[in-house]
Amino acid sequence: MxxxxxxxxxxxxxxxxxxxxxxxxxxxxxxxxxxHPFYFLFTHFVEDFTHYDGQFWGTLKNLLLSPGKLTNIYLEGKRQKYVPPVKLYIFVSFITFFMFALLPMKNVGFSDRPEMEDSLKVDLLEKMKSPGVQRVFDSIKTQKNLSQEDSIMLKNLSKLSDSATLEDIEETLDMDKAIDNDFSFSGYNTKKSYDSAAAKDPSSLDFMVNPLAHKFFELKEKGMTKKELYKNMTEKSFHNLPKALFLYLPLFAFFLWIFHKKKKWWYFDHGIFTLHYFSFLLLIILFIFLLGKLTGLINLGALNILLYFIMSILALYSMAYFFIAHHRVYHTHGIVSVIIGGTLFFLNFFAFMFLLTGLALVSFMMLH
Known part of the structure; x- marks a missing residue:
């Protein structure tokens, strides 16, 4: 109210x-x-979902713990007790995007604390006696003119504290190398050599591959490190996941429509099932994201193991959820339920991976 x-x-x-x-x-x-005051725009939006009659909380409870129940109730015509599917999906999407923006992913799975993770700290100079590390530094000292990679390496090592561990040093040596010293595109190290080879042997896929190659060489020229590349790609891919789910909604419903009787089940019915299932997936993604942030903040061995275990259970539950919901909504029985559910699950899994790959490529093209 x-x-x-x-x-x-x-x-x-x-x-x-x-x-x-x-x-x-x-x-x-x-x-x-x-x-009204400006803040009313937000309070009214939240209030619509959480008002006194418990409509939202009842919807949330059944969505998470009773696969297929909300879809069955809605298709039976009982539509006042719970939040409508479209409204539910929009709200869950809003909360998910908001939390992603509020809590950037850059620290997920990594320590957010300024202290080093290793409790046994030793002096950096002692760790430099390690044969592998010492060999690198001896090589650098013998050079009169430092390469770009060596300059980057020394620059990042200088940022380490005196009590840095060997793992910290080795990670810096490995991950802060510029990608132009470690990677090539289809065996070519420069844009000029790639364009020359592409001109001699054109392909029907050049319209897709060439922009990726040019972007790769552009990042090389800017000296982007492997660490920066991995972090940016991981962050963009994770943030694109809710967008990918939204784009995949009609296709998911279409696959359901193909595998079920057209006279009994309308495309509308499959759309309701899809909205509920994807609302559930968004909430699971959000929970896993928040638990990932928590592991970085707490950084306690036993508790982190428990959190990772919970994250694994949630991931497995998200897969089992589909089979349970599909069985309860479409009333399939025995081996037929397993075959249809399994086929749909893997068909959608590969189709969605294809979509994610496309979004990853778009994310790569947007790196700078």
């Missing part, structure tokens, strides 16, 4: 009828003041 102030004027602003109480008997609009 809204907590907006009731207007003294009893004429409905929407249809002009007289309003004796809070809601207009003709159109149902609430007769409250139309001017």
């Amino acid at each position: 809204s907590h907006g102030k009731i207007r003294e004027d009893k004429t409905c602003l929407n249809c002009g009828h007289q309003v004796e109480e809070r809601y207009c008997p003709h159109c149902g609009q609430e007769n409250t003041e139309s001017r």
Whole structure:
């Protein structure tokens, strides 16, 4: 229920009828003041989902713990007790995107604390006696003119604390190398050599491959490190996951439509199932994301193991959820349920991976 102030004027602003109480008997609009503070835009949005009658919390409980129940109830025509599927999906998407923006992914799975992870700290100079590390530094010392890679290496090592561990040093030596010293594109190390070879032996896929190659060589020229490349790609891919789910909604429903009787099940019915299932997936993605952030903040061995275990259980549950929901909604039995459910699951899995690959390539093209 809204907590907006009731207007003294009893004429409905929407249809002009007289309003004796809070809601207009003709159109149902609430007769409250139309001017509000700015924060009302957000409080009203949340309030619509969490008002006193528990509609949202009941929807959330059944969505997470009772696969297929919300879809069955909605298709039976009982649509007042729970949040409508479209409204639910939009709200869950909003919360997921908001949390991703509020808590950047850059620290997921890594320590957010300034202290080193290893409790046994030793002096950096002692760790430099390691044969592998010492060999690198001896090689650098013998050079009169340092290469770009060596300069990057020394620059990043200088940022380490005096109590840095060997793992910290080795990670810096490996991950802070510029990608132009470690990678090539189809065996070519420069844009010029690649373009020359592409001109001599053109392919029908050049319209897709050439932009990727040119972007790769552009990043090489800028000296992007492997660490930066991996981090940026991982972050963009994870943030694109909710977008990929949204784009995949109609295709997922289409696959359901193909595998079930057209006279009994309309495309609309499959759409309702899809909206509920994808709302569930978004919530699971959000929970796993938040648990991942928590592992970085806590950084305690036993507790982190427990958190990773919970994350694994959630991932497995998200897969089992589909089979349970499909069985309960479409009322398939025995081996037929397993065959149809399994076929749909793997068909959608590979199709969705294809979509994610496309989004990853788009993300790569947007790196700078």
